Amino acid sequence: xxxxxxxxxxxxxxxxxxxxxxxxxxxxxxxxxxxxxxxxxxxxxxxxxxxxxxxxxxxxxxxxxxxxxxxxxxxxxxxxxxxxxxxxxxxxxxxxxxxxxxxxxxxxxxxxxxxxxxxxxxxxxxxxxxxxxxxxxxxxxxxxxxxxxxxxxxxxxxxxxxxxxxxxxxxxxxxxxxxxxxxxxxxxxxxxxxxxxxxxxxxxxxxxxxxxxxxxxxxxxxxxxxxxxxxxxxxxxxxxxxxxxxx
Numbered sequence: 001x002x003x004x005x006x007x008x009x010x011x012x013x014x015x016x017x018x019x020x021x022x023x024x025x026x027x028x029x030x031x032x033x034x035x036x037x038x039x040x041x042x043x044x045x046x047x048x049x050x051x052x053x054x055x056x057x058x059x060x061x062x063x064x065x066x067x068x069x070x071x072x073x074x075x076x077x078x079x080x081x082x083x084x085x086x087x088x089x090x091x092x093x094x095x096x097x098x099x100x101x102x103x104x105x106x107x108x109x110x111x112x113x114x115x116x117x118x119x120x121x122x123x124x125x126x127x128x129x130x131x132x133x134x135x136x137x138x139x140x141x142x143x144x145x146x147x148x149x150x151x152x153x154x155x156x157x158x159x160x161x162x163x164x165x166x167x168x169x170x171x172x173x174x175x176x177x178x179x180x181x182x183x184x185x186x187x188x189x190x191x192x193x194x195x196x197x198x199x200x201x202x203x204x205x206x207x208x209x210x211x212x213x214x215x216x217x218x219x220x221x222x223x224x225x226x227x228x229x230x231x232x233x234x235x236x237x238x239x240x241x242x243x244x245x246x247x
Contacts, residue, residue, distance in 0.1 A: 001065075001066075001067045001069075001102055001104065002064060002065070002066050002067070002102040002103065002104075003064065003065045004062075004063075004064050005027060005057075005059045005062060005063060005064070006059065006062050007059055007060065007061050007062040008059065009058070009059040009062075010057070010058050010059075011056055011057040011058075012056055013054050013055065013056045014054065014055070014056070015049075015051075015052050015053055015054045015055070016049070016051065016052075016069055017051060017052070017071060018051055018069045018070050018071040018072060019048065019049070019050060019051055019069070019070045019124065020048065020049045020067060020069050021046060021047075021048045021067070021068045021069075021070075021098075021123070021124050021127060022046065022047050022048075022049075022065050022066070022067050023045075023046045023065075023066040023068075023095070023098040023102075024041050024042070024043060024044070024045045024046070024047075024063055024064070024065060024066075025043065025044065025063070025064055025066065025095070025098075025099070026043050026062075026063035026064050027042075027043065027061050027062055027063010027064060027065075028040075028041060028042040028043060028059075028060050028061045028063065029041060029058050029059040029060045029061070029063075030057075030058050030060070031047055031055050031056065031057045031058075031083070032055060032056050032058075033053060033054065033055050033082065033083050034053070034054035034055070035082075037082070037083070039083055039085050041085065042087070043063070044087075044088040044089055045085065045086065045087050045088060045089070046085070046086045046089050046127045046131075047083060047084070047085050047086075048083060048084040048085075048086075048124070048127060048128065048131070049083050050081045050082055050083070051071075051072060053082060053083060055083065066098045066099060066102035067102060068098065068101055068102065068123065068124060070117075070120055070121060070124060084127075084128065084131045084132075085131060086127050086130050086131040086134065087134070089127065089130075090130075091126060091130075094123050094126045094127070097119060097120075097122075097123045098123060101116065101119060101120055101123070133148075133152075136148075137149070143181050143184075143185060144185060146171055146173060146178065146181055147181055147182055147185050147186065149170075149171045150167050150168075150171055150190065151193070153170050153171065154167060154190075154193070154194055154197060155197060158194060158197050158198055158201070158220070158221050159219060159220065159221045160221065161194065161221060163175075164178065164190055167190070178190065195231065195235065196235075198220040198221050198222070199220075199231075199232065199235050199236065201219070201220050202216055202217075202220045202228070202232060202240065203236070203243065203247075205219060205220070206243055206244040206247070207243075207244065207247045213225055213228070213229065213240055213241065216228070216240065228240070
């Protein structure tokens with residue numbers, strides 16, 4: 001569902017049978033849970049409500065609510081309680097899914113319904129994962145927060161990552177300081193961890209695709225197939241082709 005909400009609008013306390021995810025691409029306001037907790041929201045924010053969770057909403061500035069509601073299995077409902085907030089939905093693809101799914105779909109067959117269920121579930125799981133990751137970072141030490149941000153950046157960009165300096169610039173530290181923090185908290189150099197991320201991706205592609213080795217190497221951030229093979233052999237004690245055949 002999609003709702004255009006005027007400013008100063010108040011929606012009284014209510015709940016839903018399913019889990020509700022509300023994306024606010026525009027507007028700002030505050031929602032209150034039955035227990036008294038307040039969750040402010042602004043443009044780009046997503047708020048999730050557990051099944052049966054009473055909540056209201058006050059709009060301070062006019063905007064849109066894009067709502068997805070998912071019925072959970074009966075044995076999962078007691079696990080979900082309260083509300084969860086992602087202050088900013090940064091993934092443009094997930095934001096586009098909220099826009100597409102909230103347009104409403106009627107008279108769909110079972111196959112299309114299954115596809116819609118999976119798309120909505122994937123969007124909601126992304127929000128949950130991102131919100132929990134953000135909460136974990138805010139509760140940890142500043143050093144741990146920097147290292148986690150570096151790890152997340154590497155996981156997203158390992159295919160094109162050029163240097164440690166690129167990661168350090170992204171998170172706002174000097175490269176030497178970041179190297180020191182990573183080694184201290186993770187027990188190994190950051191460049192080694194980058195290679196480990198690339199090797200895990202390589203093993204997945206070797207087992208689950210028919211890509212030639214040159215293409216696997218490129219997808220894992222290596223410009224040279226032979227250098228990729230040498231690194232793979234050093235980390236996995238066998239050549240990429242041998243690994244593929246064995247698995």
